[in-house]
Amino acid sequence: xxxxxxxxxxxxxxxxxxxxxxxxxxxxxxxxxxxxxxxxxxxxxxxxxxxxxxxxxxxxxxxxxxxxxxxxxxxxxxxxxxxxxxxxxxxxxxxxxxxxxxxxxxxxxxxxxxxxxxxxxxxxxxxxxxxxxxxxxxxxxxxxxxxxxxxxxxxxxxxxxxxxxxxxxxxxxxxxxxxxxxxxxxxxxxxxxxxxxxxxxxxxxxxxxxxxxxxxxxxxxxxxxxxxxxxxxxxxxxxxxxxxxxxxxxxxxxxxxxxxxxxxxxxxxxxxxxxxxxxxxxxxxxxxxxxxxxxxxxxxxxxxxxxxxxxxxxxxxxxxxxxxxxxxxxxxxxxxxxx
Ligand code: NAD
Ligand code: UD1
Numbered sequence: 007x008x009x010x011x012x013x014x015x016x017x018x019x020x021x022x023x024x025x026x027x028x029x030x031x032x033x034x035x036x037x038x039x040x041x042x043x044x045x046x047x048x049x050x051x052x053x054x055x056x057x058x059x060x061x062x063x064x065x066x067x068x069x070x071x072x073x074x075x076x077x078x079x080x081x082x083x084x085x086x087x088x089x090x091x092x093x094x095x096x097x098x099x100x101x102x103x104x105x106x107x108x109x110x111x112x113x114x115x116x117x118x119x120x121x122x123x124x125x126x127x128x129x130x131x132x133x134x135x136x137x138x139x140x141x142x143x144x145x146x147x148x149x150x151x152x153x154x155x156x157x158x159x160x161x162x163x164x165x166x167x168x169x170x171x172x173x174x175x176x177x178x179x180x181x182x183x184x185x186x187x188x189x190x191x192x193x194x195x196x197x198x199x200x201x202x203x204x205x206x207x208x209x210x211x212x213x214x215x216x217x218x219x220x221x222x223x224x225x226x227x228x229x230x231x232x233x234x235x236x237x238x239x240x241x242x243x244x245x246x247x248x249x250x251x252x253x254x255x256x257x258x259x260x261x262x263x264x265x266x267x268x269x270x271x272x273x274x275x276x277x278x279x280x281x282x283x284x285x286x287x288x289x290x291x292x293x294x295x296x297x298x299x300x301x302x303x304x305x306x307x308x309x310x311x312x313x314x315x316x317x318x319x320x321x322x323x324x325x326x327x328x329x330x331x332x333x334x335x336x337x338x339x340x341x342x343x344x345x
Pocket of ligand 1: 014015017018036037038041042065066085089090105128130131184
């Protein structure tokens, strides 16, 4: 099948493109490169061993999307394009609402105009808000605590409405937990701009000597070692989850389906720092800092629905997540070719 990946040059999109090509599908990347580099495409092509089609454009450009969907004879869309920083979303809510909401509405209009009826959407565990119980299952109440989270929740609601109104639409909302790691080649991975907000890229830069130490945001949580617990999932496992979702939609037909994509295991900040030190052979100096506003103590997935219905489970462990991050950091980011 020919699959359009909006935001396909980004962190998760590029890994999903590799997984799609590996399974014999054809990937067409659609990206405005607002948070990715054009040369990621060459690195992607080195991994898959052939050219990959790329369209430079904005998802809010409905006309362009329509032309691409029609001319390229696209069978399904995976919608990664959007802005994703929680902190930034509080400072620039309008950018988040226009990019994420308007972008999705534009895509839905283009899909309707061209008869493309299969959509996989990048949602997030952030839609669960403050956990009322753990592990988080798909039936857990949803809420939003910041504009980024609100865009994810609102898009899920829009997709549910659109799905109810159009009996042909096949939609899967995938709620990612904490994607980390990189492709085993070290050629593609996560390359945040500036000082990273997220834990894994921050630790990688400490190991690389670019940052002096890790600030541990709170060591007094009600968790085994007092630090925040999250469900880190290897980005290659996550990418494979998208393949499973596409296959599921093809098999099950119209509907609006929601799945957690996580491992079901919680890892603390200190455990991740220790695992990274082990994988990289570098010390990760750390200092306890105040809690980060908006953070929860613990968040991890109930994964049975994805296992039972999609036939998908995450296979890669913490060591592989850290080793692949370190390989990308040393082989690509430190060479100045990936950031
Ligand atoms: P990313 O920033 O690396 O990738 C997003 C891509 O979309 C970038 O290449 C960017 O240039 C592109 N883009 C942004 N706005 C666009 C627009 N208007 N038109 C065209 N292209 C546009 O982010 P990612 O980590 O790969 O995340 C992909 C998706 O998954 C996002 O929707 C994000 O909210 C969601 N998600 C990510 C995480 C995470 O931790 N990375 C967790 C949960 C959900
Ligand atoms: C954050 C976002 C979430 C988003 C996810 C993936 C917030 C409040 N939540 O999740 O919406 O889906 O990123 O992009 O921003 N930590 C440190 N020191 C650091 C960085 C993080 O101790 O320098 C701790 C945090 O307090 C947390 C854990 O590490 O306990 C993971 O943090 P992070 O990687 O930012 O992910 P989330 O907060 O889970």
